[in-house]
Amino acid sequence: MVEKALQTKLQQPNFVLQNFGLAAQNEQYNWRNGAVAHNASKLVADALGLGGAQLSLDAACASSVYALKLACDYLHTGKADMMLAGAVSGADPFFINMGFSIFHAYPDHGISAPFDSNSKGLFAGEGAGVLVLKRLEDAKRDGDHIYALVSGIGLSNDGKGQFVLSPNSKGQVQAFERAYREAASLDSSITPASIEVIECHATGTPLGDKVELTSMERFFEDKLNGSATPLIGSAKSNLSHLLTAAGMPGIMKMIFAMREGVLPPSINISAPISSPNGLFGQATLPNEVLPWPDKAGNSTRHAGVSVFGFGGCNAHLLLESCSETAVKSPTSSKMVNASEQPMHITGMAAHFGQCSSINQLAERIRAKQNLFTPLPTQRWKGINKHPELLAKYGIEHVPQGAYIDQFDFDFLRFKVPPNEDDRLISQQLLLIKVADEAIVNANLKPGSKVAVLVAMETELELHQFRGRVNLHSQLAQSLAAQGVKLSDDEYQALEAIAMDSVLDAAKLNQYTSFIGNIMASRISSLWDFNGYQPLPFRLQSNQLIAVLMWHKTYLPWAHYKSH
Numbered sequence: 001m002v003e004k005a006l007q008t009k010l011q012q013p014n015f016v017l018q019n020f021g022l023a024a025q026n027e028q029y030n031w032r033n034g035a036v037a038h039n040a041s042k043l044v045a046d047a048l049g050l051g052g053a054q055l056s057l058d059a060a061c062a063s064s065v066y067a068l069k070l071a072c073d074y075l076h077t078g079k080a081d082m083m084l085a086g087a088v089s090g091a092d093p094f095f096i097n098m099g100f101s102i103f104h105a106y107p108d109h110g111i112s113a114p115f116d117s118n119s120k121g122l123f124a125g126e127g128a129g130v131l132v133l134k135r136l137e138d139a140k141r142d143g144d145h146i147y148a149l150v151s152g153i154g155l156s157n158d159g160k161g162q163f164v165l166s167p168n169s170k171g172q173v174q175a176f177e178r179a180y181r182e183a184a185s186l187d188s189s190i191t192p193a194s195i196e197v198i199e200c201h202a203t204g205t206p207l208g209d210k211v212e213l214t215s216m217e218r219f220f221e222d223k224l225n226g227s228a229t230p231l232i233g234s235a236k237s238n239l240s241h242l243l244t245a246a247g248m249p250g251i252m253k254m255i256f257a258m259r260e261g262v263l264p265p266s267i268n269i270s271a272p273i274s275s276p277n278g279l280f281g282q283a284t285l286p287n288e289v290l291p292w293p294d295k296a297g298n299s300t301r302h303a304g305v306s307v308f309g310f311g312g313c314n315a316h317l318l319l320e321s322c323s324e325t326a327v328k329s330p331t332s333s334k335m336v337n338a339s340e341q342p343m344h345i346t347g348m349a350a351h352f353g354q355c356s357s358i359n360q361l362a363e364r365i366r367a368k369q370n371l372f373t374p375l376p377t378q379r380w381k382g383i384n385k386h387p388e389l390l391a392k393y394g395i396e397h398v399p400q401g402a403y404i405d406q407f408d409f410d411f412l413r414f415k416v417p418p419n420e421d422d423r424l425i426s427q428q429l430l431l432i433k434v435a436d437e438a439i440v441n442a443n444l445k446p447g448s449k450v451a452v453l454v455a456m457e458t459e460l461e462l463h464q465f466r467g468r469v470n471l472h473s474q475l476a477q478s479l480a481a482q483g484v485k486l487s488d489d490e491y492q493a494l495e496a497i498a499m500d501s502v503l504d505a506a507k508l509n510q511y512t513s514f515i516g517n518i519m520a521s522r523i524s525s526l527w528d529f530n531g532y533q534p535l536p537f538r539l540q541s542n543q544l545i546a547v548l549m550w551h552k553t554y555l556p557w558a559h560y561k562s563h
Contacts (some may be wrong), residue, residue: 001383002471002498009494010484018478020470031393037458038516040088052080058516060309061201062155063087064129064247065317069153071133081138086130087245092466096124096243099511105205112241113268114202114234115209115285122203123240129248148255151190151302151318154179157521158312159447160528167208167308172215174530175314179304183318190302190318192223195230196293197263198304199250202234203241209273212308217275230304231284231293233266247307251317254303258321261292261301311512311521347442349434353402357437371402379403381501409433414526417509425461425513428522435523444527451531452520462514464503471499 003017036043038056045054053074059066064087071083100106100121107113107121139146156178158171176192183190198216202209220229235249242249257263265286274281292301301321308314348358353371355361364371375384375398383389384398409429411418414436416429431454444450475495479486486494504510512518523529 001381001386001389002501004386004389005501006475006494006498009497012482012484015482015484016478017474018481020474034460034463035458038456044084044086050084058244059313059315060311060515060517061203061241061243061246062307062309062313062315063244064251065153065305065307065315066155066313068131068133068150068247068251068317069155069315071131072150072153075133075135081134083133084130085133086128087242087248088128089124089243089245090126090128091124091243093124093126094469095462095466098506100124102506102508102511105203107204111268112204112237113270114200114204114236114266115213115232115272116204116269117271117273119204119206119209121205122236125236125240125242127239127242127245127248129245129252131251146322148258149320149322151187151320152179152181152183153318154182154314154316156314157452157524157530158314159530160525167211168312169211169215169218171312171314171530172212172306172308172316173219175306175308175316176215176219179316179318189299190320191225192220193225193227194295194298194302195304195318196228196295196298196302197254197257198230198232198306199254200232200234201246201306201308202232202236204236208308212306213273213275213280217277217279221277221279227295228293229279229284231263231286231290232280233264233286237266237268247305247315247317250305250307251319254305254319257292258301258303258319259323261294263290263292265289309517310515311518312524313517313521347438347440347444349437349441351404351407351430351434353404356407372400373403373405374398374400376403376405404430407433414522419509424509425459427456427459428513428519431519432522432526436526439523439527447528447530449531450527450529452523452529454516454520456516456519459514459516461503465506465514468499468502468505471495471502 003015006017007013007015041054041056044050045052055070057063057066057070064085067085067087071080071085074080074083097106105121107119107123109118109120111119112123113119133150134142134144136146136149154175154177156171156174158168180190180192200216201212216232235253236246239249253264263286265288267287269285269287272282272285294301303319305317305319306315307317350358350361352361354373355364355371380398387397390396390398407430409416409432414432416424416432435452472495475498476491479491499505524531
C-alpha cells in the first residue's frame with residue numbers, strides 16, 4: 001500500500017520501496033511469524049517432544065516468578081510430575097529503548113546503577129533462563145541433582161494507585177506477606193527473620209528503587225526479632241534489565257551464591273540510597289565480594305527474590321539451599337485435588353460483533369440470524385480497494401465478518417484521558433468496558449482479592465509501529481537507489497505522509513497498549529483488586545469473572561464513542 005501510494009505521489013510507476021535491512025528482495029516470508037511471540041511455550045514443547053501442558057503468560061517484569069508459581073501449582077496438584085519454568089527477553093531494542101525514553105526512564109549517562117542516588121533509569125537486556133522443577137520427594141527418589149528448594153511464592157497486584165505504571169508499596173508488601181505465609185504453612189522455621197539476602201527488583205529508576213526500599217522496610221522492620229537485616233543487591237547492575245526475564249538472573253545468582261557461600265556485590269554504586277528509616281541502605285548493600293551472611297539458628301541458607309512488573313504485577317520468591325549430602329526431609333503434605341474445589345461462574349458480559357450485550361446475542365441466536373457485516377470503512381486502511389494486492393496473499397475478495405465498528409466508552413468512568421492523539425488501542429478500551437460490566441454483574445466489591453485473567457494474542461498493531469520506524473531509513477535508501485532527488489522540504493513532507501499512513505507516532509498510552517499484562521492491570525487498578533493477574537492458574541478467591549470478547553484481530557481500528 002505504501003509503495004503504491006509513493007508511486008502515485010512521486011509520479012514514478014516503477015518506484016520500489018526496498019526491504020528494510022539486509023533481506024533479499026525475493027526472500028519469502030512466513031507471515032505467521034508475526035504472531036509467534038504469544039506462543040513461545042508451544043514452540044519449545046513441540047521442539048522437545050513434550051506432551052504435557054504448555055502455557056505462555058505475560059506478567060511483565062514479574063513473568064519469571066509467575067511462571068515458577070504456575071509450575072509449582074501444577075506439581076502440587078499432581079497435574080504434572082516435572083515442569084519447565086522459563087522466561088525470555090528478546091524484544092526489539094529500538095522499540096524498548098524508545099519506550100523507556102517516553103517514560104523518562106532511559107539513563108542518558110549510560111550507567112545501570114540500581115539503588116544509587118545518581119541513577120537515572122534502566123537499560124534493556126536480552127536473554128533466557130529455564131528452571132526444571134520436581135516435587136522434592138520425586139527428585140530424591142530419582143537421584144536428581146538438586147540446586148535449591150522453593151520455600152514459598154507470594155503474588156499480588158498493586159490495585160488502585162496514583163497511575164497504572166507507578167509502583168505501589170501496598171501491593172509489594174502484600175507479595176511479601178503471602179510468600180512468608182505460604183512458607184510458614186510448610187515450615188515454621190522460615191520467617192522474615194531467617195532471610196539472609198534479598199535479590200531485589202531494583203531497576204535503577206529513582207521512583208521504583210525508592211518504593212521498593214520503602215516496601216521492604218515496612219514489611220521487615222518489626223519482624224527481624226533482633227536478627228541482622230538482610231543484605232540486598234541487584235543483578236541488573238551487571239546485566240541491565242531483562243524485562244520479561246528479569247527474575248531469572250536474580251534467581252540463579254541466589255542459587256549459586258547459597259551453594260558457594262559467597263555473595264557477589266552490586267556494582268556502579270557510589271552514593272547508595274536508603275529506606276526512609278535507614279533499615280536498608282549502604283550498610284546492607286555490599287560493594288565487594290562477601291562470605292554468605294549465615295544467620296545463627298538457620299540450618300540452611302535462605303534468600304528472597306523480588307520481581308515487580310509494569311502495571312503492578314508483584315512477586316516475591318523464597319529460596320532455600322540444598323546440599324547433595326544433606327537434603328532436608330520433604331514435608332509430608334496431601335496432594336491438592338483441584339476437582340475438590342468446583343468453580344462457579346458468577347458474572348458475565350460480552351460484546352460480539354454488533355451485539356453489545358449477552359441479551360442481544362441471545363436474541364440473534366434465537367432468531368437464527370448471523371452477525372456478519374461488511375468490512376468497516378477504515379479497517380484495512382484502503383487496501384481493500386486494491387484487489388491486485390489482496391490477490392498476492394490469496395484473498396480473492398474482502399470478507400464479511402462479525403466486525404465491531406464502534407462502541408460506547410465512558411472515559412470519565414474508566415479514568416482514561418480522552419486524547420485522540422495518545423489513546424489506548426481499541427482492544428484495551430473494549431476489554432475495560434466488558435470486564436467492568438461482568439464485575440458489576442457478579443456484584444464484586446472494590447478492594448477484593450480477585451484475580452484478573454485475560455486471554456489474548458500478540459497485538460499485531462505493534463508491527464505497524466515498527467513499519468513506521470523502518471520507513472525513516474527505507475524511504476531515503478529507496479530514493480537514493482533509484483535516483484529520485486527531492487529537496488529537504490519535499491523529502492520531509494513525503495516522509496511524514498508515508499510514516500503517518502502506517503501508524504501515528506506512538507505516545508505513552510499507545511506504548512502501554514503493547515504490554516499485554518497492562519490490560520489486566522487497568523481492570524485491577526480500576527476496582528482495586530489485589531489478587532493474582534494476568535495468567536491462567538488457580539484463583540485466590542471463590543469467584544470467577546467470565547469476560548467474553550470477540551477475537552481481537554477484528555478490533556485494531558474500531559471506532560469508539562465517549563459519553
